[in-house]
Amino acid sequence: MRHPRRSQVPLTKTNNSLQAPDRTTLMKARLLLLIAAIALLLYGCSSVRLAYNTADFFIERYADDYLGLDGAQMERWSPTLETTLAQHREQELPYLAAFFDSAQNDARKGFDETDVTCLLDQFQTIYQRHFRLAAVAAGPLLAGLDKQQIDALERTFDKEAREDAKENAPSNIARRNRKRAERYLENLQWWIGKPSASQRAIVRDVTASMPDTGSWYAYRDAKRQELIALLRNGASAQRIERFLNHWLVDYRDMPASLQRARQDLRQGFTELLVRLDASLDEDQRRKFINRLTRLRSDFMALQRRPRMAAVDC
Numbered sequence: 001m002r003h004p005r006r007s008q009v010p011l012t013k014t015n016n017s018l019q020a021p022d023r024t025t026l027m028k029a030r031l032l033l034l035i036a037a038i039a040l041l042l043y044g045c046s047s048v049r050l051a052y053n054t055a056d057f058f059i060e061r062y063a064d065d066y067l068g069l070d071g072a073q074m075e076r077w078s079p080t081l082e083t084t085l086a087q088h089r090e091q092e093l094p095y096l097a098a099f100f101d102s103a104q105n106d107a108r109k110g111f112d113e114t115d116v117t118c119l120l121d122q123f124q125t126i127y128q129r130h131f132r133l134a135a136v137a138a139g140p141l142l143a144g145l146d147k148q149q150i151d152a153l154e155r156t157f158d159k160e161a162r163e164d165a166k167e168n169a170p171s172n173i174a175r176r177n178r179k180r181a182e183r184y185l186e187n188l189q190w191w192i193g194k195p196s197a198s199q200r201a202i203v204r205d206v207t208a209s210m211p212d213t214g215s216w217y218a219y220r221d222a223k224r225q226e227l228i229a230l231l232r233n234g235a236s237a238q239r240i241e242r243f244l245n246h247w248l249v250d251y252r253d254m255p256a257s258l259q260r261a262r263q264d265l266r267q268g269f270t271e272l273l274v275r276l277d278a279s280l281d282e283d284q285r286r287k288f289i290n291r292l293t294r295l296r297s298d299f300m301a302l303q304r305r306p307r308m309a310a311v312d313c
Contacts, residue, residue: 168214
């Protein structure tokens with residue numbers, strides 16, 4: 001089984017909590033966020049429960065394919081994965097249910113900037129909680145890689161870096177902007193149905209003003225090199241977990257320019273959602289509300305003791 005292509009996550013379309021999109025940044029992006037990505041419509045509402053309940057199988061297969069695990073390594077790691085998934089079901093699903101509950105309530109009355117700010121704050125919390133949990137599971141897995149597996153992982157990183165350098169060359173900025181607008185439009189159609197000409201114009205207008213994220217990859221590649229160095233030096237699972245959290249959750253050494261770009265992307269997404277909401281016709285709004293409501297229901301049904309996390313805003 002080949003590792004999956006980069007997922008596209010509607011609604012939170014800037015991926016990585018409004019960071020620039022990052023292709024398969026190791027297990028952290030596919031480990032537990034595979035669950036969230038599935039739930040956020042890789043397969044659609046009707047399949048969320050099935051996908052979630054079989055997530056352990058797909059995560060194990062992905063880990064095996066991406067890292068080339070042997071049977072003993074998989075056997076050692078499987079209990080960690082099982083524990084992590086159980087913790088996710090118990091502790092994280094209430095946050096996802098609350099997120100979609102807030103979203104469907106806002107969609108019924110119409111989004112304003114305050115609503116979108118609250119949703120993005122909720123999503124940031126969800127992102128951070130998921131990645132912290134993913135780091136807990138990824139630490140032992142990465143710490144157990146042998147030299148050949150680390151070499152192979154480094155070659156994969158190098159290959160992706162070369163591909164991304166070509167894609168993100170300054171000469172390709174117009175193409176990147178066009179592709180970003182196309183991705184937003186594709187995801188928008190899933191949520192509301194076929195966009196009108198005016199809605200397509202809104203998407204093109206707002207996405208064109210969003211910052212170019214090509215510089216993200218240089219930062220990502222530097223952090224990947226740090227990770228490889230940790231693995232070669234025999235870092236413990238706890239040390240790897242701290243590194244992943246500092247990088248992917250706390251943004252401890254993220255350049256100021258990328259921090260500003262994250263905020264600009266957040267502002268752009270706020271403008272986009274508010275403007276699109278005002279343009280929805282009756283059928284589009286009904287479909288949007290139904291999508292959100294079904295997701296909330298699925299995340300409630302997946303819990304053994306259904307509840308929604310408290311929302312502070």
